[in-house]
Amino acid sequence: MKNIAGNAYLNKFDDQILADSVSIREVLKISDTPFMIFLENRIRENIRNFCNTFKSIFSNFESYYSFKANYLPEICRIIQSEGIGAELVGLPELNLALSLGFPSDKIIVGGPYLPDNLIDKSINKDVREIIVYNLNDLNRINEFARKYDKVQNICLRIKSTKFASKLGISSSLTKINILKDLLKKNKNIKLKTILSHYSTQMNNFEQYSENIMNIIHFYEVLQKHNIDIENINLGGGFPEASIMHKERLKIIAQNIKSILEQHDINYKKVYAEPGRYFVGDSGLFITHILKKTSERWIYINIGNHICPKFARCSLRFYNGSRINDPHKFKTSIAGIIPTDQDVLVKDYFFTKELKEGDFVMVTNVGAYCLTFSNRFPYSLPNIFLIKGENIQKIFDQEIQGDFFINSSKIY
Numbered sequence: 001m002k003n004i005a006g007n008a009y010l011n012k013f014d015d016q017i018l019a020d021s022v023s024i025r026e027v028l029k030i031s032d033t034p035f036m037i038f039l040e041n042r043i044r045e046n047i048r049n050f051c052n053t054f055k056s057i058f059s060n061f062e063s064y065y066s067f068k069a070n071y072l073p074e075i076c077r078i079i080q081s082e083g084i085g086a087e088l089v090g091l092p093e094l095n096l097a098l099s100l101g102f103p104s105d106k107i108i109v110g111g112p113y114l115p116d117n118l119i120d121k122s123i124n125k126d127v128r129e130i131i132v133y134n135l136n137d138l139n140r141i142n143e144f145a146r147k148y149d150k151v152q153n154i155c156l157r158i159k160s161t162k163f164a165s166k167l168g169i170s171s172s173l174t175k176i177n178i179l180k181d182l183l184k185k186n187k188n189i190k191l192k193t194i195l196s197h198y199s200t201q202m203n204n205f206e207q208y209s210e211n212i213m214n215i216i217h218f219y220e221v222l223q224k225h226n227i228d229i230e231n232i233n234l235g236g237g238f239p240e241a242s243i244m245h246k247e248r249l250k251i252i253a254q255n256i257k258s259i260l261e262q263h264d265i266n267y268k269k270v271y272a273e274p275g276r277y278f279v280g281d282s283g284l285f286i287t288h289i290l291k292k293t294s295e296r297w298i299y300i301n302i303g304n305h306i307c308p309k310f311a312r313c314s315l316r317f318y319n320g321s322r323i324n325d326p327h328k329f330k331t332s333i334a335g336i337i338p339t340d341q342d343v344l345v346k347d348y349f350f351t352k353e354l355k356e357g358d359f360v361m362v363t364n365v366g367a368y369c370l371t372f373s374n375r376f377p378y379s380l381p382n383i384f385l386i387k388g389e390n391i392q393k394i395f396d397q398e399i400q401g402d403f404f405i406n407s408s409k410i411y
């Protein structure tokens with residue numbers, strides 16, 4: 001067996017591709033393309049690698065899965081069963097997390113948009129922290145907490161140093177003075193944590209280093225103003241696990257720790273909010289070549305409506321019908337949206353022979369593809385969850401209609 005795309009649960013065996021222990025050809029017998037496959041065991045492996053690595057460096061480390069990366073209930077349930085917390089941006093996700101049994105002290109909720117009903121339910125259900133991007137929201141949270149006679153823990157999202165970053169709170173004197181006043185005035189909130197999320201697909205250490213330096217700078221500014229912080233939240237931004245190997249992840253964690261030590265930062269807990277690292281390489285699209293041109297363009301039956309550029313996935317393409325052929329001939333791949341802009345990749349190394357009807361496997365599509373997909377009027381793909389030899393259909397448009405979170409449903 002030979003490994004494909006750096007994923008232990010994706011292998012070549014003779015002329016077959018095995019997704020865990022299931023041949024993709026078997027799935028092709030039960031579903032038309034395009035369809036999606038998620039590999040449960042890969043998600044579990046990614047979670048364990050991530051958590052074991054960080055826990056080997058930090059004595060008090062916790063991770064909160066960023067639901068927006070992939071909020072399919074079956075995926076979130078796997079993550080919950082591994083004891084991971086939830087990082088949520090909206091009410092549909094909060095309802096989902098609660099109905100899946102995430103304990104409220106393992107839920108953190110927040111973002112740039114905190115509607116009243118989200119604040120109300122978060123406090124009512126005792127979530128661990130509400131993450132605030134705008135200082136104005138502190139008054140509103142205080143009012144809801146007062147209504148329930150509770151003190152709500154707060155995490156501040158601080159503005160990252162990345163060029164043109166707009167999200168979060170800056171460490172300007174004006175903002176810090178406003179914060180100080182708000183914390184003094186509002187007795188039903190308590191600032192516990194600061195969060196800095198630098199970027200997505202962070203591949204070099206400088207980005208992690210910038211991020212932790214940003215946290216340290218803010219921490220020190222707050223300290224000067226006698227505002228104590230208990231915990232630091234590193235955010236997410238880790239690439240797919242098959243792109244960032246365990247060893248590299250460990251070096252990153254070690255470097256973060258040593259920068260914190262150099263600056264003598266005291267913290268109780270370190271949090272991270274990975275999304276893509278847990279689920280990115282657990283997802284595959286299986287598609288077909290619909291058409292080829294003499295210039296080595298192929299058209300496959302997905303496109304940017306379901307596999308959007310916005311998702312920033314590290315896409316890899318394989319000719320599943322000729323998996324043993326060398327993939328070293330430049331080929332461009334276009335999707336099915338009727339516009340010339342629907343290009344998935346240009347000059348990608350692919351098989352020499354290209355036949356209409358060949359099936360194409362696209363890897364690393366487990367994070368953000370469904371989230372950022374749009375309603376271009378094509379049918380939605382079936383989605384299967386594979387674990388060992390088991391295949392479970394977890395989404396069928398005929399039955400479920402859409403894969404958006406159904407708030408009224410108990411999972």
Ligand SMILES: Cc1ncc(COP(=O)(O)O)c(C=O)c1O
Nearest residue numbers: 066197236237238273274275276
């Ligand atoms: C605040 C915050 N945390 C976590 C994440 C998850 O990021 P990723 O999936 O890249 O790990 C994001 C993504 O945008 C984010 O904005």
